Amino acid sequence: MREKHGRHWIVIVVTALALLAALFIVASCQQDKKIAPAEKTAMTTSEQTAKTEQAAKDARMAWWRDGRFGMFIHWGLYAVPAGTYKGKRVDGIGEWIMNNGKIPITEYEQYARQFNPIGFNADDWVRMAKGAGMKYIVITSKHHDGFCLWDSKVTQWDVMDATPFKRDILKELSQACKQHGVKLCFYHSIMDWHHPDAQAPFYPNYNDTKQSNPNFDRYVDTYLKPQIAELLTNYGPIGVMWFDGEWIKDWTEPKGKDMYAYVRGLQPKIVINNRVGKGRKGMEGLSKSDEYAGDFGTPEQQIPPTGLPGVDWETCMTMNDTWGYKSYDENWKSSETLIRNLADIASKGGNFLLNVGPTPEGLFPRAIEQRLEDMGTWMAVNGQSIYGTTASPIGRPEWGRCTAKGDRLYLHVFNWPADGKLDVPLAGAKPVKAYLLADRKRASLPVAAGQDTLTISVPAKAPDAIDSVIVLVTNNK
Ligand code: FHN
Numbered sequence: 001m002r003e004k005h006g007r008h009w010i011v012i013v014v015t016a017l018a019l020l021a022a023l024f025i026v027a028s029c030q031q032d033k034k035i036a037p038a039e040k041t042a043m044t045t046s047e048q049t050a051k052t053e054q055a056a057k058d059a060r061m062a063w064w065r066d067g068r069f070g071m072f073i074h075w076g077l078y079a080v081p082a083g084t085y086k087g088k089r090v091d092g093i094g095e096w097i098m099n100n101g102k103i104p105i106t107e108y109e110q111y112a113r114q115f116n117p118i119g120f121n122a123d124d125w126v127r128m129a130k131g132a133g134m135k136y137i138v139i140t141s142k143h144h145d146g147f148c149l150w151d152s153k154v155t156q157w158d159v160m161d162a163t164p165f166k167r168d169i170l171k172e173l174s175q176a177c178k179q180h181g182v183k184l185c186f187y188h189s190i191m192d193w194h195h196p197d198a199q200a201p202f203y204p205n206y207n208d209t210k211q212s213n214p215n216f217d218r219y220v221d222t223y224l225k226p227q228i229a230e231l232l233t234n235y236g237p238i239g240v241m242w243f244d245g246e247w248i249k250d251w252t253e254p255k256g257k258d259m260y261a262y263v264r265g266l267q268p269k270i271v272i273n274n275r276v277g278k279g280r281k282g283m284e285g286l287s288k289s290d291e292y293a294g295d296f297g298t299p300e301q302q303i304p305p306t307g308l309p310g311v312d313w314e315t316c317m318t319m320n321d322t323w324g325y326k327s328y329d330e331n332w333k334s335s336e337t338l339i340r341n342l343a344d345i346a347s348k349g350g351n352f353l354l355n356v357g358p359t360p361e362g363l364f365p366r367a368i369e370q371r372l373e374d375m376g377t378w379m380a381v382n383g384q385s386i387y388g389t390t391a392s393p394i395g396r397p398e399w400g401r402c403t404a405k406g407d408r409l410y411l412h413v414f415n416w417p418a419d420g421k422l423d424v425p426l427a428g429a430k431p432v433k434a435y436l437l438a439d440r441k442r443a444s445l446p447v448a449a450g451q452d453t454l455t456i457s458v459p460a461k462a463p464d465a466i467d468s469v470i471v472l473v474t475n476n477k
Helices: 002-067 094-100 110-114 122-131 169-180 216-233 253-266 335-347 366-385
Strands: 069-073 136-142 183-189 240-244 314-317 351-356 400-405 408-413 421-424 431-436 447-449 454-457 468-474
Touching: 002 351, 122 136, 122 169, 122 366, 136 169, 136 216, 136 240, 169 183, 183 216, 216 240, 216 253, 314 335, 335 351, 335 366, 335 400, 335 408, 351 366, 366 408, 366 468, 408 421, 431 447, 454 468
Parallel strands: 069 136, 069 351, 136 183, 183 240, 314 351
Antiparallel strands: 400 408, 408 468, 421 454, 431 468, 447 454
16 A cells, blocks of 8 residues: 555656656747747848848959959159169169168158159050050059159149149049050058158158157048048049058058048948058968958968968069169069969969059150060960959969869960870869860860860960960869
8 A cells, every 4th residue: 555655656756747847848949939030030130241241342343353463553753763862772672762761851852853754644554554464553642752643632742733744643544544444543551751640750760660650640630531532532433442551550450440441431332452451461461360451462572372262362563673663673574474473373363463663754664565565465365364264173283274264274384295185183074175275266175084184185386385275165164
């Protein structure tokens, strides 16, 4: 009887516990029902926002990504001394002569009186850029010396007020660019060695990165920003605002973010480089993270070793060893190097911004003209292997580089195979056709598919000694 009683209690306790557990599960399911949809909606909304933002950025940057090739122009008063001060050659890049030569401001100002580039013809410059296959021009509206190439209303330190030339160089360029369908872009230095509220008082070391100017905010609010407003209001749609000189102590990431918003407020479609803020990793140029302001990274005088999926970047590079004109710098890169650099950069998904430093007369040195012509000749035949392409899906093959577009691979052959067989490391691809881009008839080249490679039979002689492009159409999109 006692046993029966005991079992009865056990049944009651177990049933009660089971009931409690069931209640708990139902309650937590209810709770889940209450939270889950809200969380899900929140996630979906933030995902959607990110997607929309990415789509808007993609649309804004489409022309820039397609263009792949632009001209950088460093031009200003430093072209007058052209690397020589008081009869002595000054070490370093030409546009830094004010800092490297420790030239006092009043003395440097004298160069403005000598700046009379009567040979300047905006149309010629734009034609040369376009002829080389370049889709955009980035010109120094203001470099570190603070001198302005346009008619600025907030200073006399510009081409209209301080020089005998008295022509708005940016206005003339904007008209020529519009006429020839080339995008005009401005390089603008945040650092300013001439402005008293910026780095002018740091003479003789204008580039002192430890010093601060207590009036720097006044420079930003009453000078830098109004000048940006002039540039983005009076010269039509501008492709890129390309900032530089952001390493000074007084410039901060919040200031960079504020400037980014300010510029986009003036021209919503504009593209802005990462030097607007403090994110760039030295000359490597890429941003430390997505947290920093700017639309694209800016490697300087170097090409990243590999492509960087999902990252927009542009290598800027000189043709010799200076950005601004130096009369005695003859250390020119060959056309071969420049053409292969362009292919190399495109094969890694980047843009190439190639510099020219015009003379004080407003002309491109002959060595520059020659290289632009050579690049133009190559681009006239092979442009489609650069424009609108994306990074190589097969890395860096030993014979050269590869770019991609839709169902096409562009094989940039730097080293033409002596045995007439070009091996392409492509596993499982079904070749539809292969032909030389230089061949107007597009005659098919025989392709044999192996396990991990496609082998293309090519003519004995390379169509181009620098970079012969073979188009390989596959069934892989
Ligand atoms: O100091 C400048 C230099 O003069 C030149 O303008 C280059 C071009 O990218 N950027 C700077 C240094 O990063």
